[in-house]
Amino acid sequence: MAEPAQEHEPVRVPDHDLNDLVATVTRLVAESRKQSDTLARLIDEAAAEHPTGLPGVSGPADANTSAGPGAPHEGPTSIFILALDGKAYDEELTALTRWVHHLLIPVYGREISTSRPWCRQWQEHPEAVARLHALWLAWQQLTDIEAGLAGPQTWHRDHLDPTLIQLRAPDGPFGACTTSAARPHHRLLAAPDVDLVA
Helix, strand or coil, X not given: CCCCXXXXXXXXXXXXXXXXXXXXXXXHHHHHHHHHHHHHHHHXXXXXXCCCCCCCCCCHHHHCCCCCCCCCCCCXXXXXXXXXXXXXXXXXXXXXXHHHHXXXXXXXXXXXXXXXXXXXXXXXXXXXXXXXXXXXXHHHHHCCHHHCCCHHHXXXXXHHHHHHHHHCCCCCCCCXXXXXXXXXXXXXXXXXXXXXXX
16 A cells, blocks of 8 residues: 655754854855955055056057057067066066965965975976966956956866966976975976977
8 A cells, every 4th residue: 555645844954054054154254355355455565566557568558559560669568477577577576476375375275295286485486487477367357347257267267277287286397396384395397408409
């Protein structure tokens, strides 16, 4: 004989689970506000250091004021840090360092291990400087309000994840550096010798 069909009651969440959920949401909102405050502070500091914009970055008006083909070009021709030198490079590296230390590492640093090395002296690794600078440029563009609602997700998927995979790979630029936070270590890997054919 079949059992009579029972009416299903709605799923009820115990009060203690709701309290845990409220506490978790409250904590996440507080952390989000703290990160927003940090981001606002970084933006204010960057704006104070560079009131006319980032060094080496020409605005749209500057790009259209060229005297034409063949005219001598004044100022940097690239915003990429490896194309800068002297004071412009130093200023850009200082701003990049502030972003890496105050936003990137605290939020995305994760644990240091043999499978995910890191180097506290990352500024001395040219590949790390190049990759982190490119990541920072993309962050500036894709977290801007004009990037739209999907901008941050695009930054995570297309820029952050691939960059961290390359930088923190066991055979990446930090492969000979720190593999344990308790034992800081720094060593630059030698670049391969290249015979140039004339």
